[in-house]
Amino acid sequence: MLTDIEIAQSTKLRPIADIAGELGIREEELEFYGRYKAKINEAAFARLRGHADGKLILVTAINPTPAGEGKTTTTTGLGEAMAKIGKKAIIALREPSLGPVFGIKGGAAGGGYAQVLPMEDINLHFTGDMHAITSANNLCCAMLDNHMQQGNPLGIDPRRVLIKRCLDMNDRALRNIIVGLGGKVNGVPREDGFIITVASEVMAILCLAADMEDLKARLGNILIAYTYDNKPVYARDIKAEGAMAALLRDAVNPNLVQTIEGTPAIMHGGPFANIAHGCNSVRATRLALKLADYCITEAGFGSDLGAEKFMDIKCRMAGLQPSCVVVVATARALKYNGGVPKDKVSEENVEALRKGAVNLKAHVENMHKFGVPVVVAINRFGTDTDAELQVIDDCCKELGVRYALSEVFGKGGEGGIELAETVCKVIDEQESHFAPIYPDDATVEEKITTIAQKIYGADGVSFTSQALKSLQGIKALGGDAMPVCIAKTQYSLSDDPALLGRPTGFTITIRDLKLSSGAGFVVAYAGDIMTMPGLPKVPAAEKISVDENAVIHGLF
Numbered sequence: 001m002l003t004d005i006e007i008a009q010s011t012k013l014r015p016i017a018d019i020a021g022e023l024g025i026r027e028e029e030l031e032f033y034g035r036y037k038a039k040i041n042e043a044a045f046a047r048l049r050g051h052a053d054g055k056l057i058l059v060t061a062i063n064p065t066p067a068g069e070g071k072t073t074t075t076t077g078l079g080e081a082m083a084k085i086g087k088k089a090i091i092a093l094r095e096p097s098l099g100p101v102f103g104i105k106g107g108a109a110g111g112g113y114a115q116v117l118p119m120e121d122i123n124l125h126f127t128g129d130m131h132a133i134t135s136a137n138n139l140c141c142a143m144l145d146n147h148m149q150q151g152n153p154l155g156i157d158p159r160r161v162l163i164k165r166c167l168d169m170n171d172r173a174l175r176n177i178i179v180g181l182g183g184k185v186n187g188v189p190r191e192d193g194f195i196i197t198v199a200s201e202v203m204a205i206l207c208l209a210a211d212m213e214d215l216k217a218r219l220g221n222i223l224i225a226y227t228y229d230n231k232p233v234y235a236r237d238i239k240a241e242g243a244m245a246a247l248l249r250d251a252v253n254p255n256l257v258q259t260i261e262g263t264p265a266i267m268h269g270g271p272f273a274n275i276a277h278g279c280n281s282v283r284a285t286r287l288a289l290k291l292a293d294y295c296i297t298e299a300g301f302g303s304d305l306g307a308e309k310f311m312d313i314k315c316r317m318a319g320l321q322p323s324c325v326v327v328v329a330t331a332r333a334l335k336y337n338g339g340v341p342k343d344k345v346s347e348e349n350v351e352a353l354r355k356g357a358v359n360l361k362a363h364v365e366n367m368h369k370f371g372v373p374v375v376v377a378i379n380r381f382g383t384d385t386d387a388e389l390q391v392i393d394d395c396c397k398e399l400g401v402r403y404a405l406s407e408v409f410g411k412g413g414e415g416g417i418e419l420a421e422t423v424c425k426v427i428d429e430q431e432s433h434f435a436p437i438y439p440d441d442a443t444v445e446e447k448i449t450t451i452a453q454k455i456y457g458a459d460g461v462s463f464t465s466q467a468l469k470s471l472q473g474i475k476a477l478g479g480d481a482m483p484v485c486i487a488k489t490q491y492s493l494s495d496d497p498a499l500l501g502r503p504t505g506f507t508i509t510i511r512d513l514k515l516s517s518g519a520g521f522v523v524a525y526a527g528d529i530m531t532m533p534g535l536p537k538v539p540a541a542e543k544i545s546v547d548e549n550a551v552i553h554g555l556f
Helices: 004-009 016-023 042-048 071-084 098-102 119-123 129-149 201-208 212-220 241-247 282-291 303-318 331-337 350-368 386-399 408-429 444-456 465-476
Strands: 030-032 038-040 055-061 089-093 114-117 156-161 165-167 177-179 190-192 194-196 223-227 232-234 255-259 264-267 294-298 322-329 374-379 402-406 460-463 484-487 507-516 521-526
Touching: 004 114, 004 119, 016 030, 016 038, 016 255, 016 264, 042 282, 055 071, 055 303, 055 350, 055 408, 071 089, 071 114, 071 255, 071 294, 071 322, 071 374, 071 402, 071 408, 089 282, 114 119, 114 408, 129 156, 129 165, 129 201, 129 223, 129 241, 156 190, 201 212, 201 303, 212 241, 264 282, 282 294, 282 303, 303 322, 303 350, 303 444, 303 484, 322 331, 322 350, 322 408, 331 350, 331 386, 350 374, 350 386, 374 386, 374 408, 386 402, 402 408, 444 460, 444 465, 444 484, 444 507, 444 521, 460 465, 465 507, 465 521
Parallel strands: 055 294, 055 322, 089 264, 089 294, 165 194, 322 374, 374 402, 460 507, 484 521
Antiparallel strands: 030 038, 038 255, 114 255, 156 223, 177 190, 223 232, 255 264, 507 521
């Protein structure tokens, strides 16, 4: 059986100019990065502004498990299948972070015969967007430390610096550091730390900005510190936003690539959904809606994380109206939720699957609460039995939703035709009445409580003393007017990763909050979630190499 990279390397890619031409994108609207990658520039946005929008389809999933769900693979395969049934569709995905690529999770370009290519480029440096975001974030940090070194005219309190440096790599040793050591000329000594680039507010801003002017304004609005007399300091106060925007001049434009079958795919931005808002850029989604009749996008992890933030943050801010939600599940993952260990999920276990199906029910019901029609996609494995699939059939009938079996990993678009036809039929027959789950004028506490109770199934929310202290300052700066972005474990509907299935009788604990005033939301930290992950005992990096012909091996 071929690996993902072997399948990718055996595929003959089409010139990206041809892919763009079929979408109606003109050559002068492209900035080429070789033959198979290109950025779409502002000229395309200006020309297409008045065009009608296509239908927006969101792909989400149940809570991720070691058994795997295949959300990005399903998204990619659904795009390929749309082309098979004669629909003009485009995929809008996030860019992978190097952290998971060299860690344990892997990349984010799909798998099998439902991949986005060139996968080696996409999973490594791609067009440099991640590096540009890292540089812009760290430039702001350098200018802040330099301000304090050069007399500190604003009176910034070094003990109350909020912005952290970032790195697109899992490196736990950098979570907490001391900077400015080595004498007077080397800066003001203070506690600092690193977060992974995808958790940077600059990443969130890039993904939510409408255009360059909006980007620059949002960068200037980043709350970076407080003064000794408790006044807020923003990036604009140290005149950092212009240079930061200059570093992001190219990164703000979406990237055009293709699937194994030549279906167009736009990849742009890459925030994680467990520590950030987990969606690709607004610019990429808006452009995709202008270019095709169907835009298929995905949001990170399960409906409790990426999909909720897609609805309550991205759609709210950008005025997007999803027409359908696809919830991806596997029989293996549902058995895992039913208590079956990872090494046994390939064995038939109808009772465990029936027990674990409550997780699927929770995610479908979550999406219905936003007023959007739902289709369940069962990513089928060869070990799935008829009895197990019957349990899923019964579950979907009980929920009143249609479902389709998907075999896009092994068959590409051909294996997703049933899913594509089901999605199109649901869009045609069921009207979407999308609305966010909480109103704009609710308080921060009310918004968090609504998400905890309606999406997670919690009894309530508990705020630590540190969270209450942070909340007071956030409210003083207008935080009640913003949506909330809850950072929590992806493995459970609760904030405890060990609670699988559909837990009840729990409380969500908010240990701290942070105002992301440039992005325009409040981040609430639940449980022990880390903004700088670490590498596993045996990182994927150990298996990756490049041969004498510059061919990469071991990349999944």
